[in-house]
Every structure is written in structure tokens, then in C-alpha cells.
Amino acid sequence: MARSAQPYVLDIDHLLTEEERLTWKAAREFCDAKIRPVIEKHYEAGTFPKELIPQFAEMGFLGASLEGYGCAGMNPVAYGLINLELERQDSGIRSFCSVQTALCMWPIFAYGTDAQKDRWLPGMAKGELIGCFGLTEPNAGSDPGSMRTHAKQDGPDGDYILNGQKMWITNSPIADVMIVWAKTLDHGSDSPVIRGFLVERDFKGVSTPEVHGKLSLRASITGEIVLDEVRVPKENLLPKVQGLKGPLGCLTQARYGIGWGGVGAAMGCYEGARQYTMDRVQFDRPIAGFQLTQQKLVEMHNDITKGLLLALHCGRLKQQGKLTPIGVSMLKRDNVRLGLETARVARSMLGGNGIMGEFHIMRHVCNLETVYTYEGTHEVHTLAIGRAITGLNAFS
Ligand SMILES: Cc1cc2nc3c(=O)[nH]c(=O)nc-3n(C[C@H](O)[C@H](O)[C@H](O)COP(=O)(O)OP(=O)(O)OC[C@H]3O[C@@H](n4cnc5c(N)ncnc54)[C@H](O)[C@@H]3O)c2cc1C
Numbered sequence: 001m002a003r004s005a006q007p008y009v010l011d012i013d014h015l016l017t018e019e020e021r022l023t024w025k026a027a028r029e030f031c032d033a034k035i036r037p038v039i040e041k042h043y044e045a046g047t048f049p050k051e052l053i054p055q056f057a058e059m060g061f062l063g064a065s066l067e068g069y070g071c072a073g074m075n076p077v078a079y080g081l082i083n084l085e086l087e088r089q090d091s092g093i094r095s096f097c098s099v100q101t102a103l104c105m106w107p108i109f110a111y112g113t114d115a116q117k118d119r120w121l122p123g124m125a126k127g128e129l130i131g132c133f134g135l136t137e138p139n140a141g142s143d144p145g146s147m148r149t150h151a152k153q154d155g156p157d158g159d160y161i162l163n164g165q166k167m168w169i170t171n172s173p174i175a176d177v178m179i180v181w182a183k184t185l186d187h188g189s190d191s192p193v194i195r196g197f198l199v200e201r202d203f204k205g206v207s208t209p210e211v212h213g214k215l216s217l218r219a220s221i222t223g224e225i226v227l228d229e230v231r232v233p234k235e236n237l238l239p240k241v242q243g244l245k246g247p248l249g250c251l252t253q254a255r256y257g258i259g260w261g262g263v264g265a266a267m268g269c270y271e272g273a274r275q276y277t278m279d280r281v282q283f284d285r286p287i288a289g290f291q292l293t294q295q296k297l298v299e300m301h302n303d304i305t306k307g308l309l310l311a312l313h314c315g316r317l318k319q320q321g322k323l324t325p326i327g328v329s330m331l332k333r334d335n336v337r338l339g340l341e342t343a344r345v346a347r348s349m350l351g352g353n354g355i356m357g358e359f360h361i362m363r364h365v366c367n368l369e370t371v372y373t374y375e376g377t378h379e380v381h382t383l384a385i386g387r388a389i390t391g392l393n394a395f396s
Pocket residue numbers: 099132133134135136138140141142143167168169170171217222370373374375376377378379380383394395396
């Protein structure tokens with residue numbers, strides 16, 4: 001009986017185009033063959049598998065959603081599906097690709113000059129240049145508007161001088177270019193406004209110390225960006241956006257991918273726990289035959305199906321230009337919670353083996369604690385949705 005059972009009662013295959021199905025299959029096979037065998041070793045060592053970067057590029061994962069400049073130009077659903085497969089393996093690996101694509105290439109694409117796009121995007125799509133996104137600071141996390149990093153223009157039409165510190169920046173220690181958001185005073189102005197700058201690795205006064213001691217997202221490199229009187233040419237200012245909507249626009253792109261990723265992590269954990277409990281015998285029967293185990297499996301299975309449908313719905317809305325930032329908040333919030341809760345329950349179902357790296361579940365539990373917090377904490381998305389549905393602001 002158990003041998004003919006299927007892991008999913010409902011699927012979304014018939015709702016996908018042929019191209020989307022092929023992209024999904026290719027991404028799954030690639031991630032399974034290339035990431036799964038090495039991820040545990042990197043996680044334990046706290047290292048990122050840099051050797052995979054050219055292969056991510058070959059698969060079209062870097063700048064996947066962008067058109068031109070050597071990017072794959074995937075539609076939002078295909079892009080979501082690759083995020084799902086990357087995060088099925090590891091949130092840190094998905095983070096690398098998300099930051100490169102949504103938080104660094106996207107703002108250059110959307111807010112940059114033609115010269116900036118020509119200079120950075122082709123190399124970033126090939127994985128020859130790495131980017132990062134610096135918004136958070138030691139004293140400005142959920143409230144990025146309180147940032148202290150500032151840029152002052154040095155004379156009319158002059159360079160900008162940047163000072164400040166960014167904290168918790170994915171990829172910063174290996175980045176060639178950093179999108180830094182700073183309160184900026186143009187020459188002659190006395191009211192600062194948030195602007196984005198392309199800060200290059202070799203600019204004098206830039207350092208990117210690595211954050212050590214993380215017990216989550218260990219296969220992702222995290223660091224600071226310290227800016228000490230850094231002279232940034234005016235040509236490196238992103239001209240097309242001003243104010244908090246600049247960084248928030250990037251985060252909306254990244255959170256969309258994370259919403260798919262949360263389901264991917266959940267699927268990995270659920271499928272692992274299902275197989276394990278069908279194989280593991282206690283009291284003379286597979287533990288999947290016990291009612292308590294089945295209840296856990298059914299809750300996970302049903303939640304995954306709903307999370308996948310939400311992601312697909314958001315993807316189709318995005319394709320039509322109708323997905324709102326608050327819709328993305330809902331997707332990110334609920335699918336990351338789904339991922340974390342599924343991972344925790346799956347862990348319990350493997351008993352002692354659940355804490356072992358080789359079973360690929362405990363790592364998701366630890367990783368998803370970060371995903372729950374970054375790109376807008378779970379609580380902050382709750383408040384944003386609460387405000388949208390009541391019209392009342394509970395933020396402050
Ligand atoms: C591994 C990792 C990688 C990251 N990568 C990046 C990156 O690449 N670039 C970048 O810019 N940032 C990055 N971040 C930063 C991340 O986005 C922040 O950690 C996040 O925004 C939360 O900020 P905080 O850590 O300062 O927490 P705080 O803002 O201090 O929040 C602490 C707690 O208070 C709650 N809280 C805050 N305000 C309210 C409120 N009004 N009502 C109710 N509860 C509230 C929060 O929800 C949270 O639970 C990363 C973080 C981590 C851990």
C-alpha cells in the first residue's frame with residue numbers, strides 16, 4: 001500500500017507552461033546534483049561554495065528575471081521556481097542568488113544609468129562580478145529610515161563623501177560592487193534624502209569585515225560595510241530613485257523570490273520526513289503508520305500545497321504587473337513561517353537522526369530562523385498587512 005502512495009495529492013504542473021515546467025525540472029536536477037552533495041560540508045565549515053558560481057551563471061540563475069545584458073529573462077513564475085529549488089537545498093545558497101539578482105542587479109537595472117548597466121550587469125550575469133546590498137545598520141534594522149550612513153556632495157557637481165557602517169550584509173566580503181543606501185546631502189541642499197550609491201571594492205576607505213559565529217545561514221558569507229571618508233564619483237549615484245522607496249523596491253523583488261523559497265525548504269523537509277517515517281520501524285511497524293505521525297505529515301503536506309498556490313498566484317499577478325508590495329509581504333511572511341514550522345516538525349519526526357547534518361533538515365531549521373528575520377521580519381510584515389486591512393498604523 002505505502003509503496004504506491006504519492007507525496008502530493010494535488011500538484012501545479014498543469015498550471016505551468018511547458019517552458020516553466022522545463023525550467024523547474026532543470027533547476028531541480030542541477031540543485032540536487034551540484035548543491036546537495038557539498039552543502040553539508042560547507043555549512044559545517046561556515047564556507048560558501050564559490051566554485052558553483054560559474055555554474056549558477058550557466059544555469060541562468062544570476063539576474064534570472066532581467067532582460068538583456070546576458071540575463072535569462074525568465075518570467076516571474078520560472079524565476080520563483082528556481083528560488084524554490086535553490087532553497088529546497090539551502091537558504092544560504094538561495095540568498096546568494098537573491099542578493100546578486102534582486103538586490104544588486106535589479107536596482108542597477110531599474111534605477112541605474114545605461115553606463116552603469118553596461119559596466120556591471122553582463123559581468124554579474126556571468127558570475128564574474130559579485131554584488132551586495134547595504135541597507136541595515138547596527139542601529140537601524142526594522143526602521144531603515146533611521147540610518148546614519150551619510151553622503152555629502154563635495155562641491156557643485158562634485159563627488160560624494162560617504163561615512164557610516166552597514167551590518168549583516170550578505171556577500172559583502174566577496175563583493176566587487178556594493179549598493180549602499182545613505183542619507184545624502186547634495187551641494188547647497190540642507191535636507192538629506194536617501195539615495196543609492198555603487199561603492200566599488202577598491203575605493204579608498206572601504207572595508208568589509210566578515211561576521212563570524214553565525215549558527216544560521218552558515219553557507220552564506222555575511223559581513224559589514226565600513227565606509228570611512230569614501231570618495232564616490234557622482235557617476236556612481238543611482239539617479240532614478242530617491243527616498244526609502246529605493247531600497248524597499250529592491251526588497252519587494254527579493255521577498256517575492258523568498259516566498260517561493262520558503263515552500264522549497266518546506267518541500268525538502270516534508271519529503272525527507274515522509275520517506276524516513278515510511279522506512280523507520282518502531283513497535284513492529286513503520287512510524288508513518290501511527291496516527292500522530294500521519295497528522296504531522298498531513299499538516300505539512302496541506303500547508304505546502306497552499307503555500308505553492310499562493311506563490312503561483314502572486315507569480316501570475318506579477319506577470320500582469322498587478323502584484324502589490326503588500327501582496328509580497330503576505331507571500332514572504334506566510335511561506336517563510338510555513339518553511340520554518342515544517343522544518344521544526346520534520347526534525348522531530350526523525351528523532352535523534354533529525355539533528356544530524358546528513359538528513360538535511362536541522363540545517364533548514366537553523367537557516368529559516370534568519371529568513372524569518374531578514375527582508376522584513378515576520379512581525380514587521382504582520383504590521384504591514386495589519387495596516388493594510390484595518391487602515392490603522394501599529395508600527396510606532
Ligand atoms: C544572515 C543575515 C543576512 C542579512 N543580509 C542582509 C543584507 O544583505 N542586506 C541588508 O541590508 N540587511 C541584511 N540583513 C539584515 C536584516 O534585514 C535585519 O536583521 C532585519 O531587518 C531586522 O533588523 P534587526 O536585526 O536590527 O532587528 P530589530 O529591528 O532590532 O528587531 C528586533 C525584533 O524587534 C521586532 N520589532 C522591531 N520593530 C517592531 C515594531 N514596530 N513592532 C513590533 N516588533 C518590532 C522585530 O520584528 C524583531 O523581532 C541580514 C540579516 C541576517 C541575520
